[in-house]
Amino acid sequence: MNTLYVARNTAIAARALGEETMVMSAADSTLFTLDEIASVIWDAADGTTPLEEIVASRICAQYDVAPEVALKDAEALVENLADRGIMVISDQPLAHPGR
Amino acid sequence: MSGLMAEMAAKALQHNIPLGVQLDLTYRCNERCIHCYLDHDDHGEMSTAEIKDVLDQMAGAGVFFLTLSGGEILMRRDFFEILEHARARTFCIKLKTNGVLIRRKEAERIRALGVESVQISVYSHRPEVHDAITKMPGSFRQSIEAARLLRSVGLHVTFANVLMNQNAEDYRGVRALANEVGAQCTLDPTITPMMDGDRSILSLNVDQEALRQVFRDGGLVGNVEEFCAAPPKVGEDDLDSLPCSAGHTSCYVSPYGDVYPCVQFPLPCGNLRQSKFADIWKESPQFKEVRSIHLRDMPSCSQCAHGATCTRCPGLAYLEGNMRGPSFQDCQKSYARTGIPSENFKRRNASAQPSPSLKLVQIQGLPPAKVAESSVVGA
Numbered sequence: 001m002n003t004l005y006v007a008r009n010t011a012i013a014a015r016a017l018g019e020e021t022m023v024m025s026a027a028d029s030t031l032f033t034l035d036e037i038a039s040v041i042w043d044a045a046d047g048t049t050p051l052e053e054i055v056a057s058r059i060c061a062q063y064d065v066a067p068e069v070a071l072k073d074a075e076a077l078v079e080n081l082a083d084r085g086i087m088v089i090s091d092q093p094l095a096h097p098g099r
Numbered sequence: 100m101s102g103l104m105a106e107m108a109a110k111a112l113q114h115n116i117p118l119g120v121q122l123d124l125t126y127r128c129n130e131r132c133i134h135c136y137l138d139h140d141d142h143g144e145m146s147t148a149e150i151k152d153v154l155d156q157m158a159g160a161g162v163f164f165l166t167l168s169g170g171e172i173l174m175r176r177d178f179f180e181i182l183e184h185a186r187a188r189t190f191c192i193k194l195k196t197n198g199v200l201i202r203r204k205e206a207e208r209i210r211a212l213g214v215e216s217v218q219i220s221v222y223s224h225r226p227e228v229h230d231a232i233t234k235m236p237g238s239f240r241q242s243i244e245a246a247r248l249l250r251s252v253g254l255h256v257t258f259a260n261v262l263m264n265q266n267a268e269d270y271r272g273v274r275a276l277a278n279e280v281g282a283q284c285t286l287d288p289t290i291t292p293m294m295d296g297d298r299s300i301l302s303l304n305v306d307q308e309a310l311r312q313v314f315r316d317g318g319l320v321g322n323v324e325e326f327c328a329a330p331p332k333v334g335e336d337d338l339d340s341l342p343c344s345a346g347h348t349s350c351y352v353s354p355y356g357d358v359y360p361c362v363q364f365p366l367p368c369g370n371l372r373q374s375k376f377a378d379i380w381k382e383s384p385q386f387k388e389v390r391s392i393h394l395r396d397m398p399s400c401s402q403c404a405h406g407a408t409c410t411r412c413p414g415l416a417y418l419e420g421n422m423r424g425p426s427f428q429d430c431q432k433s434y435a436r437t438g439i440p441s442e443n444f445k446r447r448n449a450s451a452q453p454s455p456s457l458k459l460v461q462i463q464g465l466p467p468a469k470v471a472e473s474s475v476v477g478a
Contacts, residue, residue: 010213013213015163031103
């Protein structure tokens with residue numbers, strides 16, 4: 001996969017609760033929770049840092065996981081979150097994540 | 100409550116996080132509802148900058164669900180500036196309004212800011228009944244127009260229908276209207292005392308028979324037999340249960356920065372002009388006291404058959420004089436629902452009907468002249 005940039009959708013409500021993150025999509029009032037590792041990616045999703053770099057610096061540095069496995073899982077996660085309108089993904093840096 | 104929501108609430112309780120806050124931006128209002136518990140004069144509302152700072156503090160403390168209410172929120176000229184700031188802090192926001200000041204421009208802006216839902220007060224499907232309750236001619240038409248506009252831009256809308264003597268027959272009509280507009284509908288059968296303790300508006304409450312009928316309306320409560328069933332035996336777990344989320348995972352902030360456990364629980368716990376939100380939440384002796392109360396500690400309620408299922412409001416109990424005691428309005432609801440009197444209900448009825456012999460003693464022992472004489476001596 002090409003370099004992937006991820007950003008939090010600014011239309012989403014979110015708050016850390018312990019190690020997890022609560023996320024509410026106003027569009028359909030659906031409540032989600034992101035687990036500890038998904039929360040790490042969520043926190044780092046600034047739209048300008050490539051996902052590969054987030055995985056290397058924030059996931060592989062803290063958790064005992066092979067980089068290629070972690071990246072594959074992270075890509076599946078952000079695509080899932082993008083499908084639900086929670087995250088925005090692009091092959092270009094995202095300065096202004098959409099609403 | 101959904102499974103995930105219950106899980107989040109349990110986690111918030113465990114970490115002492117205020118998951119939800121109702122922030123009233125103003126007590127000023129363009130309506131004068133006959134059942135309203137507020138003083139509508141402005142006694143020194145927080146400024147825009149103060150409210151923004153409070154929102155920042157709340158976000159830092161972990162507040163996720165934020166309800167902006169009043170008074171009428173759109174009476175504040177800085178409302179959208181406040182809302183924009185709150186959304187930038189990623190709160191999940193619900194608005195409570197009468198909708199009178201909402202036109203297409205406002206509806207579109209609320210939608211664009213990612214508000215989760217808007218609650219509008221609707222008292223009847225009949226304009227004359229609604230307007231008589233709000234004391235504002237034309238308010239029904241304006242509120243319903245606002246609801247339609249908000250729906251048309253894709254927002255979730257809920258009608259809040261407060262039940263009282265004046266509209267006791269109209270709740271089915273309000274539900275039908277909500278259905279036609281595409282809104283949800285909630286029904287609240289409790290008129291609460293004013294925040295200053297004045298209980299005169301309680302006379303608007305519907306009577307027991309009306310409550311009984313509401314609780315037996317399958318369209319409202321679902322399975323009537325189940326809803327109105329005799330309460331299960333109170334177990335050990337029930338005795339250790341908490342009354343409600345007030346002060347445990349939620350609280351209320353007034354336009355003056357006063358912090359309370361709930362909008363219906365006016366126990367002052369601190370003021371945001373003097374202390375930080377997190378400090379009040381964590382350190383206030385009043386919050387600690389509220390958190391210490393379990394069903395087991397309540398002398399009357401722990402002995403009551405309704406202990407496991409009662410909707411006892413600690414705020415109403417506080418307004419009746421004892422936050423560890425029963426709330427008579429909730430006792431009335433339990434009775435209307437099941438036909439089984441609560442412990443408190445039984446005691447009240449017993450004390451309201453003194454035995455004939457006691458009555459006879461009073462007549463003999465306290466003739467008017469002696470009462471007067473005693474008063475003079477006492478003075």
